[in-house]
Amino acid sequence: MVPQKQHQIRAEGYTVAFDTISANTSGRTDIIDITAEVEGAIRASGIKNGSVLLFISGSTAALTTIEYESGVVNDLRMAIERITPRDIDYEHDRRWGDGNGYSHVRAALVGASLQIPLREGRMLLGTWQQVVLLDFDNRPRKREVQVHLSGV
Amino acid sequence: MVPQKQHQIRAEGYTVAFDTISANTSGRTDIIDITAEVEGAIRASGIKNGSVLLFISGSTAALTTIEYESGVVNDLRMAIERITPRDIDYEHDRRWGDGNGYSHVRAALVGASLQIPLREGRMLLGTWQQVVLLDFDNRPRKREVQVHLSGV
């Protein structure tokens, strides 16, 4: 498994670029494919070799990758419901009355950041692997995914 | 959702900086807000636009983001206890007698790394989103969070 033929670039003109992807979600573990939007941000940056860091600003949403096929997306939704059920008691809800204690817990477990390497302007995703935003809040939200690109 | 008005910097003076945040924890799924310490490391670096990579050295702790409010922090603690209970049998404990098999499993599931973009010297966190260290070990520990900053 020793790596061979490593591709290296001495990067005098290293570039950093920032973008934002906005998405309107329905909440309630809405899972949205944002792959095309991330690809658009990559093209706009002109960065060919480097990485894209995705970060969701907010404490009731998360990012991951999955095969964006409605069956498995529902399976993920049901797994999350089993792991962190909506209909049990949450201290957050007793204290603040938001009713979204479960949303915060889900977001903390799945995670807010995701980073993907870029080669020749393309994310090194698998064929059946898409980038998704998961909105766990208990109401529709306007979300902002922060996109940070770096490379040459 | 097409990104517009992307902010780009051609970075001749790209800087990398390293720091360490030390924290004394009580273990037992102690969850500590380290946001202010990360902000201090960012200020010390002088880096304005780039990203901060946080990594916990050690196999019984993890990093994530959450609204640091004691109700939801307890909710997260209880969710983790349901998912990976302390009081079931772990092979690690039978073999090594550490009693912290559950701590290792929790750390592997939540994850050791977290990365957040920086704009104008600030992490692009949501208003109610803090950076937390989770110490799953079964005793107090002195922890070191590795901070790697890069940007311009």
Added chain:
Amino acid sequence: MVPQKQHQIRAEGYTVAFDTISANTSGRTDIIDITAEVEGAIRASGIKNGSVLLFISGSTAALTTIEYESGVVNDLRMAIERITPRDIDYEHDRRWGDGNGYSHVRAALVGASLQIPLREGRMLLGTWQQVVLLDFDNRPRKREVQVHLSGV
């Protein structure tokens, strides 16, 4: 906890490098230690200070860190089986007949990316912390872990 004595490098000769680690897995939550292969890629790059981004191309595998000791590795495997059981009904399987709906869900929950800072050519891992590839698919697979190095 205020950081002190920060180490900084003004990086004119910033380098980005790409590598691939190939691994043959048995699937079925096979958990493989790839630390030595990642160390080989770091050495080949010559990068001393920066970070290594690891990303698994594919939607039925994931990456994390753990103490690579067979007891705790089995404990992690059993925890994942409890959280996302193989023998329940998955929509993905009814639709596509792959029988690996559980694999996709596990991969989405554990996560595809992992990033580790590098100092003096070494990953800042804890003493008992290894980098692992988790293959959740229901059959043997040839996997490719994407390695993206950046730094000086």
